[in-house]
Amino acid sequence: MPSETRTTRLVIVESPSKAKTIAGYLGPDYLVEASVGHIRDLPRNADEVPEEFKGQPWARLGVDVDNGFHALYVISESRKQQVAKLKRLAKEVDEIFLATDEDREGEAIAWHLIETIKPKVPFKRMVFHEITKPAIQAAVANPRDIDRSLVDAQEARRILDRLYGYEVSPVLWKKVMRGLSAGRVQSVATRIVVERERQRMAFRTAEYWDIQAQLAVQGQVEGPRTFSATLIALDGDRIATGKDFEPTTGKLKPGSSVVQLDGDGARGLAARLEGRPFTVTRVEEKPYRRRPYAPFITSTLQQEAARKMRYSSQQTMRTAQSLYEKGYITYMRTDSVNLSETALAAARRQIAELYGANNVPPQPRKYTTKAKGAQEAHEAIRPAGDNFRTPGEVANELSGDEFRLYELIWRRTIASQMTDAVGNSISVRIRATTAANEEADFAASGKTITDPGFLRAYVESSDDENAEAEDAERRLPNLVKDQPLAADQLNAAGHHTTPPARYTEASLVKALEELGIGRPSTYSSIMQTIQDRGYVEKRGQAMIPSFLAFAVIGLLEGHYPRLVDYNFTAAMEGQLDDIAAGDGTQLAFLTAFYFGSDEGEEVARSGGLKKMVTENLSAIDAREVNSIPLFVDEENRRVVVRVGKFGPYLQRRAVDGGEDAPEDKASLPEGVAPDELTPERVAELFLAGNGDRTLGDDPATGDEVVVKSGRFGPYVQAGERKSSLFKSQSPQTLTLEQALDLLKLPRIVGKDADGNEIVARNGKFGPYISREKDSRSLGSEDQLLTITLEEALALLAQPKTRQARAAKPPLRELGVDPVSEKPLVIKEGRFGAYVTDGEFNATLRRDQKPEEITLAEGAQMIADKRAKGPVAKKTTAKKAPAKKAPAKAAAEDGATPAKKAPAKRATAAKKTTAAKTTTAAKKAAPAKRAAPRKAATAAE
Numbered sequence: 001m002p003s004e005t006r007t008t009r010l011v012i013v014e015s016p017s018k019a020k021t022i023a024g025y026l027g028p029d030y031l032v033e034a035s036v037g038h039i040r041d042l043p044r045n046a047d048e049v050p051e052e053f054k055g056q057p058w059a060r061l062g063v064d065v066d067n068g069f070h071a072l073y074v075i076s077e078s079r080k081q082q083v084a085k086l087k088r089l090a091k092e093v094d095e096i097f098l099a100t101d102e103d104r105e106g107e108a109i110a111w112h113l114i115e116t117i118k119p120k121v122p123f124k125r126m127v128f129h130e131i132t133k134p135a136i137q138a139a140v141a142n143p144r145d146i147d148r149s150l151v152d153a154q155e156a157r158r159i160l161d162r163l164y165g166y167e168v169s170p171v172l173w174k175k176v177m178r179g180l181s182a183g184r185v186q187s188v189a190t191r192i193v194v195e196r197e198r199q200r201m202a203f204r205t206a207e208y209w210d211i212q213a214q215l216a217v218q219g220q221v222e223g224p225r226t227f228s229a230t231l232i233a234l235d236g237d238r239i240a241t242g243k244d245f246e247p248t249t250g251k252l253k254p255g256s257s258v259v260q261l262d263g264d265g266a267r268g269l270a271a272r273l274e275g276r277p278f279t280v281t282r283v284e285e286k287p288y289r290r291r292p293y294a295p296f297i298t299s300t301l302q303q304e305a306a307r308k309m310r311y312s313s314q315q316t317m318r319t320a321q322s323l324y325e326k327g328y329i330t331y332m333r334t335d336s337v338n339l340s341e342t343a344l345a346a347a348r349r350q351i352a353e354l355y356g357a358n359n360v361p362p363q364p365r366k367y368t369t370k371a372k373g374a375q376e377a378h379e380a381i382r383p384a385g386d387n388f389r390t391p392g393e394v395a396n397e398l399s400g401d402e403f404r405l406y407e408l409i410w411r412r413t414i415a416s417q418m419t420d421a422v423g424n425s426i427s428v429r430i431r432a433t434t435a436a437n438e439e440a441d442f443a444a445s446g447k448t449i450t451d452p453g454f455l456r457a458y459v460e461s462s463d464d465e466n467a468e469a470e471d472a473e474r475r476l477p478n479l480v481k482d483q484p485l486a487a488d489q490l491n492a493a494g495h496h497t498t499p500p501a502r503y504t505e506a507s508l509v510k511a512l513e514e515l516g517i518g519r520p521s522t523y524s525s526i527m528q529t530i531q532d533r534g535y536v537e538k539r540g541q542a543m544i545p546s547f548l549a550f551a552v553i554g555l556l557e558g559h560y561p562r563l564v565d566y567n568f569t570a571a572m573e574g575q576l577d578d579i580a581a582g583d584g585t586q587l588a589f590l591t592a593f594y595f596g597s598d599e600g601e602e603v604a605r606s607g608g609l610k611k612m613v614t615e616n617l618s619a620i621d622a623r624e625v626n627s628i629p630l631f632v633d634e635e636n637r638r639v640v641v642r643v644g645k646f647g648p649y650l651q652r653r654a655v656d657g658g659e660d661a662p663e664d665k666a667s668l669p670e671g672v673a674p675d676e677l678t679p680e681r682v683a684e685l686f687l688a689g690n691g692d693r694t695l696g697d698d699p700a701t702g703d704e705v706v707v708k709s710g711r712f713g714p715y716v717q718a719g720e721r722k723s724s725l726f727k728s729q730s731p732q733t734l735t736l737e738q739a740l741d742l743l744k745l746p747r748i749v750g751k752d753a754d755g756n757e758i759v760a761r762n763g764k765f766g767p768y769i770s771r772e773k774d775s776r777s778l779g780s781e782d783q784l785l786t787i788t789l790e791e792a793l794a795l796l797a798q799p800k801t802r803q804a805r806a807a808k809p810p811l812r813e814l815g816v817d818p819v820s821e822k823p824l825v826i827k828e829g830r831f832g833a834y835v836t837d838g839e840f841n842a843t844l845r846r847d848q849k850p851e852e853i854t855l856a857e858g859a860q861m862i863a864d865k866r867a868k869g870p871v872a873k874k875t876t877a878k879k880a881p882a883k884k885a886p887a888k889a890a891a892e893d894g895a896t897p898a899k900k901a902p903a904k905r906a907t908a909a910k911k912t913t914a915a916k917t918t919t920a921a922k923k924a925a926p927a928k929r930a931a932p933r934k935a936a937t938a939a940e
Helices: 016-023 077-090 104-117 133-141 148-175 186-202 263-273 298-309 313-325 341-355 391-397 400-416 505-515 523-532 547-559 566-580 586-595 602-606 609-615 679-689 736-742 789-797 855-868 913-924 933-937
Strands: 009-013 030-034 095-098 123-125 207-217 226-234 237-239 278-290 421-433 439-451 484-496 536-539 542-545 627-632 637-644 647-654 663-667 693-697 704-710 713-718 721-724 747-751 757-763 766-771 774-777 812-816 823-829 832-836 841-843
Touching: 009 016, 009 077, 016 030, 016 313, 030 077, 077 104, 095 104, 104 123, 104 148, 148 547, 148 566, 148 586, 148 609, 186 505, 186 523, 186 542, 186 547, 207 263, 207 439, 263 484, 278 439, 298 313, 298 400, 298 505, 298 523, 313 400, 313 505, 313 523, 341 400, 391 400, 505 523, 505 566, 523 536, 542 547, 547 627, 547 637, 566 586, 586 609, 647 679, 663 679, 693 736, 704 736, 713 736, 747 789, 757 789, 766 789, 774 789, 812 855, 823 855, 832 855, 841 855
Parallel strands: 009 030, 009 095, 095 123
Antiparallel strands: 207 226, 207 484, 226 237, 226 439, 278 421, 278 484, 421 439, 536 542, 627 637, 637 647, 647 663, 693 704, 704 713, 713 721, 747 757, 757 766, 766 774, 812 823, 823 832, 832 841
């Protein structure tokens, strides 16, 4: 009999690593090949424009705006060889499956592949949200056609970004500095960061005081005997707190009927309350209930990875991409919080297995997407498959970063389907009356968790590092109304208002999401772009705008306000969503944006982008744009930062002097943040920038005495002699006499009976006297000039004692250990944070945060430590050779993927397999029982 004809199929994915994984799930009749990201895009420069189009006036844009916004796409040089291979393979198969990512960008890549390859055989689109064998086989069995609406939406976005960047950026070149760029989303993101810095610059600190009372219950009580309470009212008037002050003036808000205590007032009231009786006036107890968090979407994953592990957005997405392509998690670019029925069933099974059936709610939890303009219809980010693998099961297979991110996703997914955390919250009011009949009201609050529920698996972090963790308990004694209390301590406590915190990548992504700006596929590239362009610099986790960013945003706000308007940018995202849904057209959208129209609003109302950037150009005053106002100083001089060709610098000129008035200039040291330019700091910089301030001549040597500003602050110099100013001294008011005294330092106070010199010096840690290797600290800098030989000898004769440090309070109180019944706390030690019950200590791993440890985890760590016995000597496992990393799957916003580079050695190779597996298993298990064996074995 004749043999059956075999049908061969070509499956095209985006990355080689994904191709390798998928090939393992398909039979020999399938060829799986990667496009290696985008194969074509708009030309990036004149060299990429094909010869036949170089004479066209629209060629520089790459978009023929006068002919239906036809886009000129070119195959990048780095992709030509791969495209030739795909064309050859397309001729050798009977059918083509386009298996690019399931979002709009993936749909557009599939369309570009067909437009480029031009196959003669049938082609279909196959989509999946996880790379597992069942998912891939289901995708092959249920293909669909390319969705032209999704393609049109992505193409409209790409053309829109090109028009915005190529038309607005030249304005910045002419008015600010050559080489700058503007972008539809990057400029708005930069504006958000700049606005926060403006708030910090305008902020004025206010001081307010209250009283912290340590109160005690008389006699035998259940629970703690003492607790702390805070003064909240005096004679019925509320005591001022930080929220009562204007951030820009530091004064109380108008109409605030509060009492603002100062230091003397608070200390005086505390003294008057000493020995007075305290009485409970009110006790309110309410049930506490906290629902679990929704499963991760792209933005929340980036936020939590930044908070818990200090990952950048780019690092998070790069790691998540790797986990997805290897088949460990579902697709990582999503704004949907939905879980499939199979995922819900898998989570509920695993909760019952690991944490007990009592932690599984009667019905699966369903969540609603809150993201403004959410567009993706697939699932939330979760472990892949119908049976989730625990962290212990995958520990040996993943690198350090991959393991930590997988565990985070696993915990969040499991917790989302667990029972609520429940407990009780208590609010107590206490009153004390002074001898003068002043009524002082104090407040205390407590919280106890009777059933941690989902908190056994996961505790979300906060952007506020001082915020209390949600699983933290504050226990109060059992108090009743009219119960007498005694005050063990009454301490006046001073506070200062603080400026709004700078954005981090995590909080900026959150802000963009709340505004409806950007999409899951773009957050990471936005964060990277604004840093690469020099608009934002990261200092630790904080994002600090440059003065260049101030100039650019000032220009756009002043002359093209709609282009950086939050609502306008979000509305454009909405219009792109309409195109994707088939409710709008690409041509109408781009026409209105670029040329304007009589309908609608947005840029169209001002005549369109083209008209805006050409007609308004002459109205832009480059000098004004590049001058960032700071303040008017005490001598009525306006101080500004000027953005110049060679960087920013300070400039000041008399307010009433006109344009011809003389102006002073001063350099700005590299790394100075805008909000650090206080009047005092600016005065120092002008002192250094305008030459040195001469005080006179040293009568003893004839040397000129000069005040200068240096890297470590102001100092005085005469000849070769130098000395820093005291902290209490100002370079503007320093006198010649004071300078001559400073130049005496270090000062020889005298000699002891053995002829050893005693010297007074100002050091890194303050003023001190020394004799050979013996030294003693001085109480003030003034003593450097006044201490006598007798006083110095007496001080050196005293024992050299180190000032005892007050014992640090624990970082957190977890609760009572169910085994030893001792309180478990987390403390800060020499080698990092650790859990202790007073007898056994268990050090936290680097990836464990004190605020995330639950009572169950802490108890398990102590139980493991108790059972472990003597610590065995560690052995170092031999490192495995590092594998080469595949090229990035797809560049965002049309950028070309970077060339392949050798991957860094996996962090996990540094750990022994057994140690890693055991650690993961401990984390996955509830406190009262051991983990199951299953878990342990494993812009342009």
